[in-house]
Amino acid sequence: MKLYSILFASILGIFVSFTTLAESAHLAVAANFRQCMLALVTELEKESNHRYVLSFGSSGKFYGQILHGAPFDMFFSADVAKPIAVSEAGLGVSKSRFTYAIGRLALLSSAKKSALALEQTLITGAFNKVSIANPKFAPYGIASLEVLDHLKRLEESKSKWVLGENIAQAYQFVDSGNADLGFVALSQVMLEQKYAGSFWLIPDSWHLPIQQQAIILNKAKNNPAALALINFIHSNKGKNILTSYGYLIAENNSV
Amino acid sequence: MSLSPDDLDAIWLTLRLATTVTLLLLILATPIAWWLAKTDSWLKVPIGALVALPLVLPPTVLGFYLLVLMGPNGSIGEFTKALGLGTLPFTFSGLVIASMIYSLPFVVQPIQNAIQSIGDRPIEVAATLGAGPVDRFFSVVLPLAKPGFVTATILGFAHTVGEFGIVLMIGGSIPKETRVVSIQIYDHVEALQYGNAHFLAAIMLGFSFIVLLGLYGFQRKRSGEGLHYGR
Numbered sequence: 025m026k027l028y029s030i031l032f033a034s035i036l037g038i039f040v041s042f043t044t045l046a047e048s049a050h051l052a053v054a055a056n057f058r059q060c061m062l063a064l065v066t067e068l069e070k071e072s073n074h075r076y077v078l079s080f081g082s083s084g085k086f087y088g089q090i091l092h093g094a095p096f097d098m099f100f101s102a103d104v105a106k107p108i109a110v111s112e113a114g115l116g117v118s119k120s121r122f123t124y125a126i127g128r129l130a131l132l133s134s135a136k137k138s139a140l141a142l143e144q145t146l147i148t149g150a151f152n153k154v155s156i157a158n159p160k161f162a163p164y165g166i167a168s169l170e171v172l173d174h175l176k177r178l179e180e181s182k183s184k185w186v187l188g189e190n191i192a193q194a195y196q197f198v199d200s201g202n203a204d205l206g207f208v209a210l211s212q213v214m215l216e217q218k219y220a221g222s223f224w225l226i227p228d229s230w231h232l233p234i235q236q237q238a239i240i241l242n243k244a245k246n247n248p249a250a251l252a253l254i255n256f257i258h259s260n261k262g263k264n265i266l267t268s269y270g271y272l273i274a275e276n277n278s279v
Numbered sequence: 280m281s282l283s284p285d286d287l288d289a290i291w292l293t294l295r296l297a298t299t300v301t302l303l304l305l306i307l308a309t310p311i312a313w314w315l316a317k318t319d320s321w322l323k324v325p326i327g328a329l330v331a332l333p334l335v336l337p338p339t340v341l342g343f344y345l346l347v348l349m350g351p352n353g354s355i356g357e358f359t360k361a362l363g364l365g366t367l368p369f370t371f372s373g374l375v376i377a378s379m380i381y382s383l384p385f386v387v388q389p390i391q392n393a394i395q396s397i398g399d400r401p402i403e404v405a406a407t408l409g410a411g412p413v414d415r416f417f418s419v420v421l422p423l424a425k426p427g428f429v430t431a432t433i434l435g436f437a438h439t440v441g442e443f444g445i446v447l448m449i450g451g452s453i454p455k456e457t458r459v460v461s462i463q464i465y466d467h468v469e470a471l472q473y474g475n476a477h478f479l480a481a482i483m484l485g486f487s488f489i490v491l492l493g494l495y496g497f498q499r500k501r502s503g504e505g506l507h508y509g510r
Contacts, residue, residue: 084469134351153369158452161470186369186451189469197451201351202368 046073047248050095050272052086053078054102054236055192056127056164061100067265068256073250082190084161090115090241097244098253099238100124102191103163109240120240123274125266127234128210129167133225134201138247142224145205147175151184155197157208158187163234164194168207170231210270225270234245235274287464288455296371298437300378304435305428307379308508311416312390312419331384338381338444345377346449367453369451374459377449378439386435396422420489426501430494437490440483 035245058080065076079086081102090099090110099116101107104123111118131142145151159165165187172178188194188200191209198206207226213219244250256262263273315327333341347356349367356366367373397420405419421428434449443461450457452466460479467476 082469084471088468088471134492152365155451158466158469160466186453188451189447189465200346202346203451 039052046075047247047249048075048077049097049244049247049253050077051079051097051098051253052090052094052180053080054083054086055080055190056102056211057100057125057236058192059210059214059215060125060266060271063265063269064253064256064262067261068253071256072252074252076249076253080192095243096241097247098187098238098240098250100238102127104235104237107237110239110241114242116239116241117245120254121237123235123252124238125236125271126274127164127167127236128209128228128270129164129171129226129231129234130210130213130223130270131226132195132198132206132208132219134198134204134212134222136222138146138221139224142205148175149177149181149184151205153186153197153203153205154181154184155186155188155203156192157191157194157207158189162188162190163236164191164207164209167231167234171226171241174230179180181233214270215268228272230240236271282478283475284461285454285458286460286475287456289460289479290482292371292455292457293440293459293461294376296378297436299375300382300439301386301432301435303375304379304382305432308383308386308390308431308435312387313394315387315391316394330387333381334384338442339448341377341381342445342448345373345380345445349373349376349449368449369453369457371456373449374457377445378442381442381445382435382438385438386431389427389430389434390424391427393424393430397423426498429497433490433494433497434462437487441487 051061061078061080065078069075079096083103083106086094086096086099086110087101087106090096091113099107099110107116107121110116111121131146133142133145136245137145146154157163157165158169159169169178172181186197188197191212194206195208195212197203198208208223210225213223237252240247240250240254257266266273311326311330315323315330346368347353350356351360353364359365359367359415364372367376396445401413401419401423405415410418441461442459443465446459446462447465450459450462452458452462458466460483464476464479464483465471467479
């Protein structure tokens with residue numbers, strides 16, 4: 025009898041703790057932040073009972089979907105403009121908008137090449153195809169063009185551009201060998217053993233900072249899982265994960 | 280709202296792609312359709328299934344395989360490099376090949392059905408009257424199977440115009456080379472230019488409806504001839 029009551033109490037306890045403490049949040053995450061978000065969430069899920077459902081893609085597509093009622097709880101964009109637009113459309117909690125990371129751009133080569141050699145290749149134009157996230161809408165693509173412009177290679181390299189629909193496709197075009205060079209997010213290649221010695225971290229003074237902002241959407245206004253994630257990103261542990269993937273931390277976190 | 284020069288480039292490229300693919304497919308598909316219609320070989324079933332594969336495969340499967348195979352480390356890629364042609368992804372030729380695979384069943388099947396419905400009799404009669412194989416094909420088979428060829432042409436063209444997934448995977452959105460209308464619409468939507476997207480999308484909608492209207496009207500008129508593709 026005693027055993028049963030202990031069992032009952034503990035089952036009840038688990039049940040109560042799940043219902044009161046455990047929440048889930050569905051996150052729409054910009055493609056460049058994929059690996060880092062997976063690392064963040066894996067760690068956070070160990071520490072808490074919160075659960076996260078992740079969707080990765082281009083910020084533009086998520087923005088469009090959010091405008092049309094997509095059931096996300098948080099939106100991690102690769103830029104500032106889209107979270108602002110979500111907030112102005114009355115779909116997000118404006119106070120929750122913050123810069124979660126500042127992205128860094130890298131030049132990836134399909135063959136092993138030293139950073140110096142890669143810089144030279146880009147400057148001299150000695151390549152066949154360079155993949156770029158579509159600058160019409162992808163923040164990393166816009167930064168890529170700023171780099172080419174900085175090198176005065178914008179016009180003459182145009183015929184060698186192949187455009188990915190987001191930074192993940194720009195990366196995949198190089199990885200599959202179809203483009204010999206590609207502008208990618210540092211976070212995509214930094215921790216990958218196979219890319220050691222085949223990318224170059226582009227100086228961040230060559231392009232405008234890639235500020236990446238997130239916002240909580242209205243339906244998750246009081247979602248503990250979303251709040252826990254924001255707290256975790258601001259914690260030292262969270263910041264360490266971000267920097268290990270090559271992101272810079274915004275000095276003034278909230279805007 | 281009007282069409283931008285980029286939009287016009289995309290439309291022109293799409294028409295060029297669809298025309299090239301349709302013409303090449305008519306040449307390639309006719310012997311395949313003929314063989315499938317006439318053969319008693321055990322290979323008929325597997326080859327028929329192979330030809331029909333693009334009907335059921337997700338475009339991502341074809342796009343993925345083509346990207347890998349036609350890339351510099353793939354077997355097709357190494358072959359085209361050896362020929363001095365470079366690699367095929369991100370090129371118009373690459374899209375032509377991808378679209379030919381993608382639209383193959385839409386061209387083979389109507390022709391095959393039409394040839395089957397002629398039967399052997401008219402061809403045998405022509406043979407007894409002394410017509411050679413080439414003459415038999417052009418003066419007996421072709422006129423009798425014309426509805427099948429018309430259907431194949433229309434479907435092959437329209438299906439290529441409607442292609443999206445494969446082009447997204449192997450195209451790289453290059454103006455005047457691989458940025459077809461469906462990709463241009465996608466780019467507009469991603470860039471939140473809904474006005475431009477609406478305009479091009481409406482053109483595609485109108486085009487597709489008119490094509491199918493024409494096709495079904497044609498089939499209805501010819502309904503005695505045993506061709507009911509898509510109905």
